[in-house]
Amino acid sequence: MSYTGIITLGIIFLNVLTSWKGFKSRTLFNKYEFEVERILLYREYRRLITSGFLHVSWKHLIFNMISLFLFSIMLDAHTGPVAYTAIYTGSLIGGNLLSLYIHRRESDYSAVGASGAVCGIIFAAIALYPGMIVSFFGLFPLPGWLYGIGYVLYSIYGIKSRRDNIGHDAHLGGAMAGMFIGLLITPEAILQNMAVIIALTLPCIFFMYVIIHKPHLLLVDNFYYNQHHIEGDIDDLYNAEKANRQKELDAILDKIHHKGINSLTKTEKEKLEQYSRQIS
Known part of the structure; x- marks a missing residue:
């Protein structure tokens, strides 16, 4: 097994172990989850990373880990362990920084999940290898780019409907961070896969702008925003x-x-x- 494969298994193990402990202990969950007030006011910056190893349910955890495993296989064949770790870590932090900016006025906003980091791995893999096919246990093969677009659409819905404690808006930030880091490491892919990169980038940038500056334009009702939005910093x-x-x-x-x-x-x-x- 390659070093990158070992790192992936290590990440999956840490996510399973930490999430399982979080399921059993609300105190531990609260201590390490992403929470705006604790990060901005008490400077608990570790939460930008630790929250990425907690999940709200086994379903949430398994979906993220399967997605990570599927797309890491492609990156494993073409990137070294240092590059792979940089993409994962940069996507995790980048996704949470976007979420922190979006919710900077919502002191009680909290979220968990590896989705930002996983999205970064997904979009890096698609940008570098757009012809890849994703298959779940040999069933339902899908083009990698189609899976990526579906992930973005799911993120947009999750951001606006906010019916759970999953950091949906971290998906977009993580996706952009992962793709940028991947292209920075392999710049020749920019010209080779220009059309796919543009097709993935433009919707993400557009929705990030709308979410930050004109959230009312999205059609799905944001119950959380309606109940929690208060003027003031x-x-x-x-x-x-x-x-x-x-x-x-x-x-x-x-x-x-x-x-x-x-x-x-x-x-x-x-x-x-x-x-x-x-x-x-």
């Missing part, structure tokens, strides 16, 4: 939320002072524990 949101948290904490401490800690409800004890962890 991240500092305004933080100060308001901090004041609310302080009021809750003061009320709990006042109750302990007058009635004792045993008078607290289960919910109040959980909130007190959360505050204690944040302070520590």
